[in-house]
Amino acid sequence: MALSRRATIKDTRLLGLCATSFLLATGPIMVQAQESGAAEPVTATATAAADGQTEGQREAAEGARQLAAGEADEPIILNAPKPDARRVYVQDPAHFAAITQQFVIDGSTGQVLGMTDGGFLPQPVTAEDGSFFAQASTVFSRIARGTRTDYIEVFDPETFLPTADIELPKDARFLVGTYQWMNALTPDNKTFLFYQFSPAPSVGVVDLENQQFARMLDVPDCYHIFPASPTVFYMNCRDGSLARVDFSGEEPQVTNTEVFHTEEELLINHPAYSMRVGRLVWPTYTGKIFQMDLTAEAAKFREPIEALTEAERAEGWRPGGWQQTAYHRQSDRIFLLVDQRDEWRHKTASRFVVVLNAATGERLAKFEMGHEIDSINVSQDAEPLLYGLSSGTQTLHVYDAGSGEELRSVNQLGRGPQVLLTHDMES
Amino acid sequence: MNFPTKSRSVLAALMLAAFSGTGAFAADTITVPSEAAVPVAEVPADAIIVNIEKMKYDQPELKVKTGDTVYWINKEVMPHNVAFKKGVVGDEPFKGEMLKKDQAYSITFNEAGSYEYHCTPHPFMRATVIVE
Ligand SMILES: [Cu+2]
Numbered sequence: 001m002a003l004s005r006r007a008t009i010k011d012t013r014l015l016g017l018c019a020t021s022f023l024l025a026t027g028p029i030m031v032q033a034q035e036s037g038a039a040e041p042v043t044a045t046a047t048a049a050a051d052g053q054t055e056g057q058r059e060a061a062e063g064a065r066q067l068a069a070g071e072a073d074e075p076i077i078l079n080a081p082k083p084d085a086r087r088v089y090v091q092d093p094a095h096f097a098a099i100t101q102q103f104v105i106d107g108s109t110g111q112v113l114g115m116t117d118g119g120f121l122p123q124p125v126t127a128e129d130g131s132f133f134a135q136a137s138t139v140f141s142r143i144a145r146g147t148r149t150d151y152i153e154v155f156d157p158e159t160f161l162p163t164a165d166i167e168l169p170k171d172a173r174f175l176v177g178t179y180q181w182m183n184a185l186t187p188d189n190k191t192f193l194f195y196q197f198s199p200a201p202s203v204g205v206v207d208l209e210n211q212q213f214a215r216m217l218d219v220p221d222c223y224h225i226f227p228a229s230p231t232v233f234y235m236n237c238r239d240g241s242l243a244r245v246d247f248s249g250e251e252p253q254v255t256n257t258e259v260f261h262t263e264e265e266l267l268i269n270h271p272a273y274s275m276r277v278g279r280l281v282w283p284t285y286t287g288k289i290f291q292m293d294l295t296a297e298a299a300k301f302r303e304p305i306e307a308l309t310e311a312e313r314a315e316g317w318r319p320g321g322w323q324q325t326a327y328h329r330q331s332d333r334i335f336l337l338v339d340q341r342d343e344w345r346h347k348t349a350s351r352f353v354v355v356l357n358a359a360t361g362e363r364l365a366k367f368e369m370g371h372e373i374d375s376i377n378v379s380q381d382a383e384p385l386l387y388g389l390s391s392g393t394q395t396l397h398v399y400d401a402g403s404g405e406e407l408r409s410v411n412q413l414g415r416g417p418q419v420l421l422t423h424d425m426e427s
Numbered sequence: 428m429n430f431p432t433k434s435r436s437v438l439a440a441l442m443l444a445a446f447s448g449t450g451a452f453a454a455d456t457i458t459v460p461s462e463a464a465v466p467v468a469e470v471p472a473d474a475i476i477v478n479i480e481k482m483k484y485d486q487p488e489l490k491v492k493t494g495d496t497v498y499w500i501n502k503e504v505m506p507h508n509v510a511f512k513k514g515v516v517g518d519e520p521f522k523g524e525m526l527k528k529d530q531a532y533s534i535t536f537n538e539a540g541s542y543e544y545h546c547t548p549h550p551f552m553r554a555t556v557i558v559e
Pocket of ligand 1: 506
């Protein structure tokens with residue numbers, strides 16, 4: 001079996017990966033590998049690397065070549081390659097199952113690089129600079145009952161070994177369908193912030209540097225967490241304003257912005273937020289998009305834009321799905337999942353993505369995705385990939401974000417994958 | 428399933444109720460005359476009442492005397508309750524039964540103090556009983 005030369009021996013945890021990618025290969029591959037191996041063993045690797053070969057085919061050919069060359073099989077633990085802007089994390093809440101999984105994928109090749117286990121409705125986060133990823137998770141002493149433990153887990157991005165395990169106070173986590181921004185890292189990656197719904201709205205502060213829970217902050221009736229500095233974050237409040245929370249002092253200082261939307265304008269649970277530039281992109285059920293620029297000092301509101309034309313809205317076009325919004329920082333583009341649907345089917349999958357100039361609201365493209373897509377995100381490099389995730393088929397579809405052309409797909413991603421995270425590490 | 432969040436005073440009240448048929452138990456911060464919600468028709472005519480409607484308790488700050496019993500009446504179909512965070516009426520949090528429309532729930536306040544409460548599924552619904 002082919003193993004990467006950069007691999008190092010750690011423990012047995014990642015051994016299964018190699019077998020997994022090998023098994024994903026389909027029937028005829030072995031024949032092809034044997035043929036090329038038998039006919040031309042020296043050039044087998046080059047042949048396998050040619051376009052049109054699957055990863056399973058490439059590995060089969062490489063394995064055949066090694067066998068033919070008399071190389072011994074040395075089973076080892078692989079490391080994942082260093083994180084890059086095209087790495088994508090696929091979180092699978094598994095329809096509220098007691099345990100869950102996250103798949104870490106190279107968007108450039110569509111290869112699963114590794115996996116992490118989680119408990120009940122874990123909330124994943126990724127450091128923008130690629131230095132680590134983490135999750136807030138929940139386990140019970142008897143699978144789904146018994147003593148409950150909430151905790152934060154930090155992972156090394158190459159070995160995937162946990163580097164921190166920080167216990168949270170009793171029942172501190174908000175157990176809810178996974179919303180990307182219900183938890184967040186501060187921009188300096190030193191603090192993990194998580195939301196608590198009951199008995200009262202509050203935000204938990206976890207000190208990642210010293211690997212300990214710090215305190216709960218009392219906040220108004222507001223939801224989600226959008227950090228703008230190491231000690232300032234914003235939330236969206238029931239009254240229609242944003243709250244700015246400064247927790248540099250002993251008592252959190254809370255100030256509210258103006259009310260920026262009416263009670264009839266329903267903001268979805270999945271806004272896009274670029275922490276690198278502080279841009280918050282927040283669609284409503286109808287596709288009206290509010291944008292704010294968040295700094296440590298204040299929130300600046302932009303003129304709202306409409307993602308859908310008047311004609312489209314008249315024909316029943318509306319946003320819908322789970323993670324419906326993506327924002328590409330460098331090109332200042334907004335991506336939104338849309339389709340024709342009833343007003344109250346806002347969580348069903350969509351088959352189209354509209355692309356907008358965030359500055360002008362101008363429509364740049366409307367892609368037909370070719371699949372029932374529930375969640376989208378984009379890589380933050382200069383030639384971004386558009387990720388489209390189908391919970392129903394447990395498949396990640398990878399598109400060129402410029403043309404909308406589907407490049408590749410990754411299947412068998414758990415039971416009901418829903419959330420896509422990346423690293424914004426390309427300057 | 429309420430057991431993990433019941434305050435000791437309620438458990439005590441329940442036990443007393445089981446043995447003597449009365450919920451009175453004056454030694455605790457609060458006493459709950461009936462653990463279950465009761466029909467609004469059973470609320471005494473001269474009762475101190477907090478109505479719940481349109482996602483609000485109609486008296487954000489209610490002042491009563493030590494020993495007074497306060498009745499909460501839900502006037503709408505949206506279920507609501509009365510709950511205290513831990514440390515307010517005892518070491519453990521307290522969670523009252525959910526009230527459907529036209530149901531009532533009462534609590535007797537045995538000690539002076541300020542008692543902030545909220546609705547369990549609606550944490551933004553908050554109010555205070557001040558006992559003098
Ligand atoms: Cu309520």
